[in-house]
Amino acid sequence: MIWLLLAVFAPLLGALGLPLLARLVPKAPARVLGVGSLGFAIATLTGVVGTVLERPKVSLEWIPALGVRFDLAVDGISAPLLLLTGLMGVVATAVPAHIDADNAPGAAVESSRLALYYACLLGTIFGAVICFLAGDALVFFIGFECVLLPMWLLIAQFGDPAPQALARAASLRFLMVTALGSTLMLIGLLAVAASTGTTNLQVWAQLAGSTFSRPQGLVVAGLLVLGLSFKVPVWPLHTWLPWVHSSAPSAGSILLAAVLLKLGTYGLVRLVIPVVPAGFATIAPVLGGFAVVGIIWAGLACLVERDLKRLIAWSSIAHLGFVVLGLASGTEAGMQAALFGNVAHGVISGLLFVVVGALKHEWGGADLGTPHASLREAAPHWGFALIFGFAASMGLPGLAGFWGEFGAIYAAWTPAPGRPGGFFVLLAVGAAVGAALAAAYSARVLREVWGGERTKPAIADAGRIELLVVAALVVIVVGLGVYPSLLLDSTAPVVSTLLTGAP
Amino acid sequence: MKAPTSGSWTDIAVPDFSIPWPSFDFLPDLPGEMSHYVIGLPVIFAILIWALPAKALGRSAVLAVLGGVLTLIAALWQLLLVPTEGSMVAQTVGPLAFGDLEIPLLLSTSNVFAITSLVVALIALVVQVFARWYLWFDPRYRQFAATVSLFTAAMLLVVNSGDAVLTLVGWEVMGWCSYLLIGHLSAKASARRAAAKALIVTRLADAGFVLGIVALAAGAQTTSWEGILEHWSRSPGTALTVAMVLMIIGVAGKSALFPFHDWLPDAMEGPTPASALIHAATMVAAGTIVLAQLLPLLQSSSIALWTLAIAASVTTLLAALLAFAQPDLKRLLAWSTVSQVAIMLAALTAIPVGEGPDVALLHLTSHAIFKSLLFLAVGWLAVLTGGTVMVYVASGVRRYGSVRWPLGMGLLALAGVPPLVGFVSKELILVSAESGVAQTNGGPALLVLAAVGAGAPLTAAYCMRAWLILDRALDVPVVSATRGQEVIDDFFTEPEVVAEAIGVEEAESAISSSARAGVTTLGVLTVLGGLLPFTTWFEVDLHLNIPLLVSTIGLMAAAALAVVAASRGVRTRDAAARLPARLSLMAERGLGADTAYQALVTRPTLKLARSVVWLDQHILDSYVRGAGASARWLGQVGQDVSPTRPAKSLALLLGGVGLLVVLGWWWA
């Protein structure tokens, strides 16, 4: 229980306390804030680890009028994502902030600004932790909404300084799109709540949609899937993501890719598949089709994208396409693959954004066309991190990205009974082609950035902290890649429960 | 070996003089299975090397060689322990919880794969030893050594895999390592391009491989090769054909079969030891290993069989022809690899039903030995002469006597001259194909017989050509050619600078004794390897088909003589100089395969990508942007049309009520 409190309150206290500290001690050096926020993030991670090990359950009376209880619990599906959130919180607070000083004349202002920055990071983590802990649909939804404001601020205030209007527009778009999606989801959730008379997710999974007529279930599943698709994002609702990533500060990108996008897929797993199985089965082919279109679409876009951050954003769309495809297949294998791919993408994209964020700072831009030093020679550590990240991102076996992709293709080839088999085989073929595209764009980027004979401009290599962060992520990526049972064994029992509806 | 069946005069059984094999039960038991060591050791050493400081080249080399030696010992150990029948099975990180799909992730090593492992380990060791010398001054030698070690591990994984997923893991890791090795000299734009091309082409084909594995696993509900074989042998059909064709696509990519062949010659951009590894023992041979494991399934689908036979036959002939016209010795070897690997795969299609894939694997082994010998010798020569272009290496073996022996041996083995290892394996393939023709579904075997038979003289021809150039008399006067008169000959004119740059003795003494020992080992094996089919590891039909033998050797001799004849009168003794200039150029460019890739795949894909981005930007995103803009526009319009005069607001009010009443009425 103490771990749970730590996991929930550490980020919350950090988000509230740091600005207060900056206000009370205006001359507080930036280092104090940085270390402080890192401390809070580490406390969160500790709390999360403890929670995952201890598996406490909390159930408090909250809003009786809406039948909502404040339920927090951990199971095999949420545990990896919680750990991911905790870890990425540490990563995001550990990487240098790179906030530009040009718009802050005084030192006091600078420290309050920095405090706001860290508060936003911790606030996002708080929301995500709540979300993954939630055992109640509305608590999940509130966590889902909690991340919006800090993320908005993070992008709008600390985003790409060059065209600031652009960062603000991107942040606003992020907010609008996600809010639209989450409201659609909310409507679905409320419909389920009305039909089942509770918002407890476990009860929902046990009822397995038995309270719905067929058209009702279809409408509800459609709403939920549509709403979550904005967040995931699924093609064609993805257009916000590249923009937001290219504008966001690197810590923001890390959290966005590694944690926030996971909320969408986690929502599909928690709120849709077990809750309205029949409705989901009906729309699964469409969803799977969109996912595969997204895989190929994003892969193609990566072939010509000039902005490195945006390119990684595109690749995220492709990877989440695999996750969604796995879910759409409706089999245990598919869901296992999806959950694995979800976590793997979190770690890998986090790693890539750490690298690319630093590179963007060093280069003064993330455009592939500007003359960049060949990283392999100029900054071997960054170079290694980049090539490793892309290797993992293209699904190289032995690294984490592989299992999710392979599993998704397998699952699409053998969809659950009732799904159109031939169509899903086509989807599997499309996904495999998309995986080849990943190799093509990875090779393109590495050829352009990693190898090369240019040695100017010389850039600084990774610092000690950054190196530590990269090393930790590399170890995780390799660990998951080499020993996938770490994750698969955690999710397997819950997956079979969710799919069969048995308690 | 296998007990020979009785034959006629045309088909003489070779007397059984199989080498006796003692029992090795006295070897101590180690924790885990030997295959763990075989695969694990190179991985561990790769990590150890990689973890060294960047400048620790010496220590890297020590670790690299140590790793190689230990791996070799492990492979040998495994070979000694492996039973003659059946296979050794070992656990890995599996089984994985993947719903209905069983992923046991077992390793499984049988006799023939154990010897293949040994060869792989041996060649990897030699390559490591050689690379230490070859890359003496390379600041990135450490990464190279680590990658080679990992590469070896991946190949050994494929060889020892008992599970489709493990095979896929090794398969892809190899592809990635080859990418790193080819692009090792990343300051060169051509190396970067070649590396990217290798990666993209093989990964594209791997889409087929992955789907093939998925299809096989989907039917069998397991990814263990054993389970897959068992399931699909019981239920052949369209699904199996689809799966096998997909697998063949994947194999075609890795093994550089037409139409995926073009990446391999380009891969010459990597350092020569890397080429030796890629071409000889790993990467390209992996396809043969996988299909060898799947041989019964391949044989039960005639469409798959035909697909592979046609692709392999076309490739072997085409590549042999192209090899002949290459102006670069390394590229010649590259094309010869394409040709030889196609022969292995072709052999698989020609094997009679019921027999094992040993013939193909024997050729794999034999090719691994002589091709690595050739590559290392050529690399050695290149160091001495300054390059591998024919103009540089011309008269090479005359000037540097020490490379004469290994190069000569290698070329003879490649050409298939008895009794070298290349001869034995190729001859056995022909024998096997010949008996394959006789059975019911003999079409592919016939095709293979024809292609391999026709390939033999072609191989002999390009080997002879290479030798003639290498062995050119030193006293040929250097021509100060007037350009345009004799284009081809001029193309091969030796630059004076190379001859004068380094004294002969100095250059020869430059090679380290260890590297030389490695080359020598391979040379010895090239000679002794001819005995391999007589060991218990290979179950091959040891027949001596006299007409086949005579005709093959006759054709080869004729081709060689023709080349000799053609080379007369050419100053460089390059028979290919007789070819029209355009043909030569086209051959150098691989018949424009790269251009075709560009035109058929790359450019359309990029065009598609651009249209995708355009669509994304202007269609999909315009809805989003349009929603934002239209909200603001609506707001502005709403603001402008909102009544500000009492009369208008009253009208709005009452009009609204009227509308609502109508609406309510209509509803009620």
Added chain:
Amino acid sequence: MSPALPMMLAALLVGAGLYGVLARRHAVLMLIGVELLLAAAGLMLVTADSLLGAETGSGPVATIFIITIAAAEVVVALAVFTALYRLRGHVDLDVRAAAAEPDRSDFDEADGEVPAR
């Protein structure tokens, strides 16, 4: 007595009242239109009451209430109209209010749109 006649009269009053409210720009005439509508309501109430024979007499009571409220309304309305007349010199309801000009100040950069690449 048949209820049709008073009800028809009420309908007539409603029509006239609506016309007064909608079509007259003069404030006082609009006011008269409103009074006509109120009268119609009162008429309906009284008619219905007598028709249903309700014991409580709610209809007439409500009518009296309406009449009273109408008086109060007229007082306030006339006061406001007088003030309007003093200020503007007319009581035309179809004149744009002075203060209704929107303030479109400077902060629209807050949500610039993402430009096309």
Added chain:
Amino acid sequence: MVSLPWMTLLPVLILAAGTVAVLALDIAWPAARQAHLTLISLTLVAAAAATIPGIRMSPGDSLTALCAPSGGLCLYEVSAAESLLQLLACVSALLVVLLAWRDWAHGEGGRTAVLSALLLAATTGVVALSGVGDVASLLVAIELATLPTVALVALEHRTRRQPGAIDAAVALLTTSLASFALLALGAALWFVSTGTAILSPEALIGQTGSDRVVLALAGVFALAGIAFKLSAVPFHAWTPVTYAAAPLPITAYLSTTSKVAAVGGLLVIVQAVTGAGISAVGVVLGVVAALSLTLGHVIALVQGDSVGLLAWSSVAQGGWVVLPLATLAPGATSLAVGYLVIYLLATMALWIVIVAFANDPARPDGTSMHWMRGILRRQPALGLAMLFALLTLAGLPPAVAGLLAKIGVISPVAAQGFWWLALVAAINVPLGLAVYLRWAWLILDPLPAPDSEAQVAKVFLPPLWSMVLGLLTAALIALSIWPVMFR
């Protein structure tokens, strides 16, 4: 004989007595402006206190008064939710007194008593409206709640906004006149179709189908007659005009206390027709809600003045309040009231800040939003309070109360399968975010445009105002953690 339980009617009676007392005080002691203001404050506090017993009732119970001896039909009946409305009315009126105190205490002439009496009278109407049980009382209460506000608007004497004050009053007056006429017609039709003046579902027992159309018409007319107070589209046209020109405290009154009246009236009508199961009324409410939401948000999106934005935002917020009622579901009323609670708290907080800005002599035209740029850096507490209020209106965490309120009003729509309405709501959530976050961005903006001294100078908030602002924010935070606004 009709019983007259004083305690039940106490909130109304206190306010009515207070009105009389203010006028009496004026006669006795005309110069004592502070005394007037104190008196009405005390009256409002007392009335608020008198609502407490009603609020403490459990759901389902109700306090009744003026009942017919024969049956259970009463002219006055309050449930817990309606008592809550009464409390809200008193509290918000109290806040208006606070905001107006300086003007009324220091303004010219003997208007303080008149203004005070009018304010109390209007509030009496609002409080009474929550409890009315029959059409006649409804008519009286609503007019009592409306006419004094017209006078309050017209009696403007703040020089800065004076030219428009009469226009504001005319706009409000004409709308209220027409609406009253509609309400009267609706009441008459109700009586015609049901034969009773009592507005309760029980009145409909025994009704046959023939009069259902008339009944629906009565419902629609009655709704139209009340909806103008909620600024629901298409009855909203007066809102921007009046908000722009009326004195700010009175505008605050219109946007807070008046809304309570509107909701009180709506609840009475909706409860009455719900029993009849007249779905047409639900559809009409749905259309009104959809129109209000959409129009309110999109027009608020282009406002540059804080009052203008609040005007259109109140249109949109009216839509949110009506939204659950459209389902005619039993629990919907308490959800609407819950939403209203949150809306009122946030809006009152915003009004405090806006009036403070407007009162600041350094800022001519102090209601323009650009004055608030970067306020968070200069006055963090004020900025945070504003931010929290705006986030509450937007329904975005950390203002969970606002989010829960939105969840509450959407839930019956989703539960009853009103998909089209749910879709409209879904589109309007991001629109609302855009509206309020534009403002929030100004508050947060790290880059102050240093174009004038006034912008950099701090805004003065009287200590009491700061305290109230703090209380309101604290209430919102408390409701975020422990959301008791839904009963």
